[in-house]
Amino acid sequence: xxxxxxxxxxxxxxxxxxxxxxxxxxxxxxxxxxxxxxxxxxxxxxxxxxxxxxxxxxxxxxxxxxxxxxxxxxxxxxxxxxxxxxxxxxxxxxxxxxxxxxxxxxxxxxxxxxxxxxxxxxxxxxxxxxxxxxxxxxxxxxxx
Numbered sequence: 205x206x207x208x209x210x211x212x213x214x215x216x217x218x219x220x221x222x223x224x225x226x227x228x229x230x231x232x233x234x235x236x237x238x239x240x241x242x243x244x245x246x247x248x249x250x251x252x253x254x255x256x257x258x259x260x261x262x263x264x265x266x267x268x269x270x271x272x273x274x275x276x277x278x279x280x281x282x283x284x285x286x287x288x289x290x291x292x293x294x295x296x297x298x299x300x301x302x303x304x305x306x307x308x309x310x311x312x313x314x315x316x317x318x319x320x321x322x323x324x325x326x327x328x329x330x331x332x333x334x335x336x337x338x339x340x341x342x343x344x345x346x347x348x
Contacts, residue, residue, distance in 0.1 A: 206262045214269050215250065221273060225280035238279030242272045258325060264318040271314035278307050311348040319343050 222239070229235035260268075277286060286303040293301050323329045323336040330336065 205259060206265050210262075211265065214265060218269060218272060222276055225276050229280045230282050230285055234282050235279050238282070239276055242275035242279070245272060245275075258322065260318055260321055264321055267314040268318055271310045274307055274310045274314075278303060283307060308348055312344050315344060315347070316340055 283304040284301045286301060289301045289303040320336055320340040323339055329339055
């Protein structure tokens with residue numbers, strides 16, 4: 205299980221990255237709009253944990269953190285101008301920057317486990333792992 209110090213550390217690093225990426229973003233209006241979703245997702249995860257006393261696995265906490273960081277980086281540069289993916293675009297002769305695809309993949313990959321854990325622990329779906337998996341997939345489709 206994840207320790208309290210680890211959780212506090214993840215939240216502190218999240219806010220430190222958010223502040224750092226908030227300094228001189230590519231476009232301030234885009235930054236505010238694109239980071240509102242990850243900010244409220246992070247806030248919702250923290251509040252849900254505090255109110256419901258849900259304990260995720262360590263992997264789930266780190267996957268949520270990775271997802272939020274990927275979204276924040278996309279908001280800082282705007283998704284089509286992330287420097288590393290511009291470099292990949294040139295090296296691999298892509299027609300465009302594919303960082304947005306990484307971000308969409310991260311929604312499904314990084315949030316599947318936490319949503320499934322909520323379904324298995326806090327809903328009537330805990331009796332059926334198949335239905336919990338199906339509900340998790342449909343929730344991710346709605347989110348993404």
